[in-house]
Amino acid sequence: MANPALPRPVLTPAPRRKFQRPRVRHVVYTFVWAMVAFDLLVLVWMALSSFKTAREIFAAPFGLPESWQLENWARAWEVGDFGPAILRTLLVVAATAIGTVAIAAPAAYALSRFGARSASGLTSFMAMGLGIPIQAIMLPLFVAMSQIGLVNSLGGLILVYIATSVPFAVFFLTAFFRSLSAELEEAAALDGATPWRTFWQIMLPLARSGIVTLVILNVIGHWSEGMLAMIFLQDPQQQTLSLALLGFMSRVQFSGADWGGLFAAIGLVVLPLLLVYIWLGRRIIEGMTLGSGK
Amino acid sequence: MSTASAEVRESGTALQPSRALPDPAVTPPGAVIDVPVKKNDKRSDAPTSPLQRGRRKLFVPFVGPAFFLYAVAIVAPTLFTVVLSFSKWAGSGPIEWVGFDNYKRLWYDDVFASSFGNTLLILFGVGFGTFLLSFFFTTVLREMAGRKFVRAVIFFPNAVSALAISILWGFLFQADGLINKVMGALGLDAPPRWLADDNLFYVICIGLIWINTGFYTTILMAAVDRIPITLYEAADLEGANAWQKFRHVTLPMMWDAVAVSATLWVISAIKIFEFIYVFAGAAGSTPTTKAWTLSLYAYAEAFQPTGVARFGASAAATVVTLVLIVLLIVLTRRVTRRESLEF
Structure with a gap:
């Protein structure tokens, strides 16, 4: 799929030359592969442990489970209330992604393409938002939102998520729109298309790949977001996935060691992400590190 | 949707020749020719x-x-x-102006001092470890088979929730956890008590280095991949060793990416919250104050489950954080500034 904003990094095939001293190479390569093995083993260990009894998790960390404890997953699902939490999270994540794109895409297009005099100033102003940490906004935002009844409501959390996503989304899409060629816009103008129509029917479809990358990053980022969710959803009846996991963890710590259930609960959070990563890994990596190569 | 954009793309290539000037032959007589304007012309007022x-x-x-x-x-x-940050306020009612009182209180607050110290430790200690390892990885991965696979695996922790990673990381370091098992197998008995209050933060730091190395290695690798191979060939002819090649070829050529990464690190390091909150906070309570950073301090002072919310102190700590961010970004840009290399 064509993806103009993401530079193809490899211009020359990577050299596969040897280090001069074989022993150094040996040590160095071993270290790199050890780190890779560690990452993979953590995943395997998590998966295996989610099917074991608590005793077995510690006794034989890498053995196959003696009997597969499928009920770990069932218990985590039931006790941790993950079913409703996942539904809520899906709703929040989808609404956040749609809202973010709906607000950021027109702004990014106008900033990068209209040639307005104020565009570069506005873009820098928006970029400042990238450096503002959550703690700088949480207090006033919490007070203001509780006064208009938007605390403990999914709508309120969605609004906060969209607002905190907008600076990066505008920054990301502005770079993307800028990289598209001007020819089509000009051709559309020659044909008498209004700027709105040019945006909606030509530029937006052209920018689809950038928007999709943005949506993926946005969804991954909010799938298990914790800090804002803790502040704005204090009612256990409204908890999202991250809060369900935190709640389950504290319950496990209080009421006997249901470590198998805890691993299954982590699995419920991580598994969807793992599948998405296997499916869209290259795009996620490029998206998350975009803008840094320039 | 997909067919529409395909058509658009095709017509785009077909229209390419018309970029320079509209062809008079195909323009109907009397039509207004909208000559593609240069960027500067668009800025005109009328x-x-x-x-x-x-x-x-x-x-x-x-x-x-x-x-x-x-x-x-x-x-x-x-x-x-x-x-x-200059006032006393309980969330509603009048705001009482107190001048620098909140800041004075921070100055004498031991918890704030250690939170500040921990933030600096993350910024510089974890930052140093992360970039050192990332430099090492980019150097090695440049000429290693399976580099794409390695990159995909070590990047993965960044794509997974910090919450889940943090719980797993904590589990590894439990008294009868995996790390101690491995150390025991290697003959290292009497391992340190990883999760004791005094050691907790260092275990967190190691975890942060582990996660972030994958991220910054990926960024730097994208830059290293663009370095022309001829430079390395020339270095080889001169008999340069791996360190010399890194110092005189790789580092100067990827400097812009290093500069951006450093800025990115300053911003993201100060935001780190969930990993520490979950790792250090047993059973959903606020973590031990020895593991607090500025972001935890600001959160806990405002939203403490027990005790009174101290909005003023939280706000003052946040202002200190903002000043720190601005200072470090200016400093980073100054240190990394140089003429950009053309290649």
């Missing part, structure tokens, strides 16, 4: 073409919602936090 007039009308509706939301939900709260 829009002449219908295109520019249309755009001018759309500019505010397009840009407005994003900037309105940004101003209301990000900029205004930030400014209000600055105001709060």
Whole structure:
């Protein structure tokens, strides 16, 4: 799929030359592969442990489970209330992604393409938002939102998520729109298309790949977001996935060691992400590190 | 959707020749020729073409919602936090002006001092470890088979929730956890008590290095991949060793990416919250104060489950954080500034 904003990094095939001293190479390569093995083993260990009894998790960390404890997953699902939490999270994540794109895409297009005099100033102003940490906004935002009844409501959390996503989304899409060629816009103008129509029917479809990358990053980022969710959803009846996991963890710590259930609960959070990563890994990596190569 | 964009793309290539000038032969007589304008011309005050007039009308509706939301939900709260840091306020009622009292209190607060120290430890200690390892990885991965696979695996922790990673990381270091098992197998008995209050933060730091190395290795690798191979060949002919090649070829050539990464690190390091909160906080309570950073301090002072919310102290700590961010970004840009290399 064509993806103009993401530079193809490899211009020359990577050299596969040897280090001069074989022993150094040996040590160095071993270290790199050890780190890779560690990452993979953590995943395997998590998966295996989610099917074991608590005793077995510690006794034989890498053995196959003696009997597969499928009920770990069932218990985590039931006790941790993950079913409703996942539904809520899906709703929040989808609404956040749609809202973010709906607000950021027109702004990014106008900033990068209209040639307005104020565009570069506005873009820098928006970029400042990238450096503002959550703690700088949480207090006033919490007070203001509780006064208009938007605390403990999914709508309120969605609004906060969209607002905190907008600076990066505008920054990301502005770079993307800028990289598209001007020819089509000009051709559309020659044909008498209004700027709105040019945006909606030509530029937006052209920018689809950038928007999709943005949506993926946005969804991954909010799938298990914790800090804002803790502040704005204090009612256990409204908890999202991250809060369900935190709640389950504290319950496990209080009421006997249901470590198998805890691993299954982590699995419920991580598994969807793992599948998405296997499916869209290259795009996620490029998206998350975009803008840094320039 | 996909067919539409395919058509658009095709017609785009077909239209390419018309970029320089509209072909008079295909232009109907009397038609207004909208000559593609240069960027500078677009900036003129009086829009002449219908295109520019249309755009001018759309500019505010397009840009407005994003900037309105940004101003209301990000900029205004930030400014209000600055105001709060000079006042006493319980969330409602009148705001009482107290001058620098909140800052004075921070100055004498041991917890704030250690939170500040921990933030600096993350910024510089974890930062140093992360970049050292990332440099090492990029150097090795440049000429290693399976580099794409390695990159995909070590990047993965960044794509997974910090919450889940943090719980797993904590589990590894439990008294009868995996790390101690492995150390025992290697004959290292009497391992340190990883999760004791005094050691906790260091275990967190190691975890942060582990996660972030994958991220910054990926960024730097994208830059290293663009370095022309001829430079390395020349270095080889001169008999340069791996260190010399890194010092005189790789590092100067990827310097811009290093500069951006450093800025990125400053911003993201100060935001780190969930990993520490979950790792150090057993059973959903606020973690031991020895593992607090500035972001935890600001959170805990405002939203403590027990005790009184101290909005003023939280706001003052946040202002200190903001000043730290600005200072470090300016410093980073100054240190990494240089003429850009063309290649």
